[in-house]
Amino acid sequence: MSDEPLKPYPWQAAIWHELVRRHRADRLPHALLLTGPQGIGKRSLAAALAQALLCEQPEEEGTACGRCRGCTLYAAGSHPDFLMLEPLEEGKSITVDRVRGVVAFQGLKGQYGNRRVAIVSPADRLNVNAANALLKTLEEPTADMLLLLCSSRPSALLPTIRSRCQQVPLPPATPEQAGEWLQNRVEEPGAAADLLAMSGGAPLAALELASGEQLMVRESVIEALQALSEQRELPLAVAEQWFKGGAEPVLRWLSSCLTDLIRLRSAPHSARLSNPDLRGRLQPLAEQVDLGALYRLLDRTQQGVRQVQHQVNAQLVLEEIVITWARYFRALCR
Numbered sequence: 001m002s003d004e005p006l007k008p009y010p011w012q013a014a015i016w017h018e019l020v021r022r023h024r025a026d027r028l029p030h031a032l033l034l035t036g037p038q039g040i041g042k043r044s045l046a047a048a049l050a051q052a053l054l055c056e057q058p059e060e061e062g063t064a065c066g067r068c069r070g071c072t073l074y075a076a077g078s079h080p081d082f083l084m085l086e087p088l089e090e091g092k093s094i095t096v097d098r099v100r101g102v103v104a105f106q107g108l109k110g111q112y113g114n115r116r117v118a119i120v121s122p123a124d125r126l127n128v129n130a131a132n133a134l135l136k137t138l139e140e141p142t143a144d145m146l147l148l149l150c151s152s153r154p155s156a157l158l159p160t161i162r163s164r165c166q167q168v169p170l171p172p173a174t175p176e177q178a179g180e181w182l183q184n185r186v187e188e189p190g191a192a193a194d195l196l197a198m199s200g201g202a203p204l205a206a207l208e209l210a211s212g213e214q215l216m217v218r219e220s221v222i223e224a225l226q227a228l229s230e231q232r233e234l235p236l237a238v239a240e241q242w243f244k245g246g247a248e249p250v251l252r253w254l255s256s257c258l259t260d261l262i263r264l265r266s267a268p269h270s271a272r273l274s275n276p277d278l279r280g281r282l283q284p285l286a287e288q289v290d291l292g293a294l295y296r297l298l299d300r301t302q303q304g305v306r307q308v309q310h311q312v313n314a315q316l317v318l319e320e321i322v323i324t325w326a327r328y329f330r331a332l333c334r
Ligand SMILES: [Zn+2]
Pocket: 054, 055, 056, 057, 058, 064, 065, 066, 067, 068, 069, 070, 071, 072
């Protein structure tokens, strides 16, 4: 099994090179505080560094190989020498009981090598008790453990924490780097400049904005699938509504939902979904259509994406797909 290894973003090339150089010279301190505006990839760089340090055969540029035992465990979220400390819910605090996990982790020996890594992100979300508990690990560092703290608001950290970490300000992307990166990741490349403007030039923040719109499209897709399955909506009305919202994004989300339905149908409890937050709504749908029908719908939908890209009448494509879908549900209700 192999997973794409984590890599620094293009605008992080120089700082990455520097961190790798220091690691190879055995000159990384025991705690780094990665700072910089929101949405430039601090946490992602920390994760790439963590994986690289736990990799057994890193690449020449210092990134993880993505194939070794260390990388496989890391990608599966089960590397015993790695710990991720983050709020349980976005926007919430990191509490002291979670930090105790880091303290305990620090007391262990590395299981697969001589390096252990813990990430705290966002570090400014540590509440007072949690911050004080974390101080203990910073005051009594162990040689083989690297602590990576990420924060866009380092001034909100306890001064005693700040002073025990080496601060690494991460560079923002240049407008060219941000634009090029974003254009390859949004449905409408022409919107990249606007999105970047709205997010202060931070590429990841811009991408998230884009996906906010995308999430509305996704919501209209899942909502319609539920309505069709309960026969609350007529297929042609659904097709018309989807057509108005733009056929291609709708078909892509439909394809994504179908892939998840196939996963749920195949392994209801262990399936790793592309839309994990929709699990509760997808599960009942998965139970209503058999696997063969789901595969046929997926084929048809992916073909539909290619058709609308090639100017085939998008409304007709959508109508045909929605009618097929509705027929599978009706067959079930007979
Ligand atoms: Zn590896």
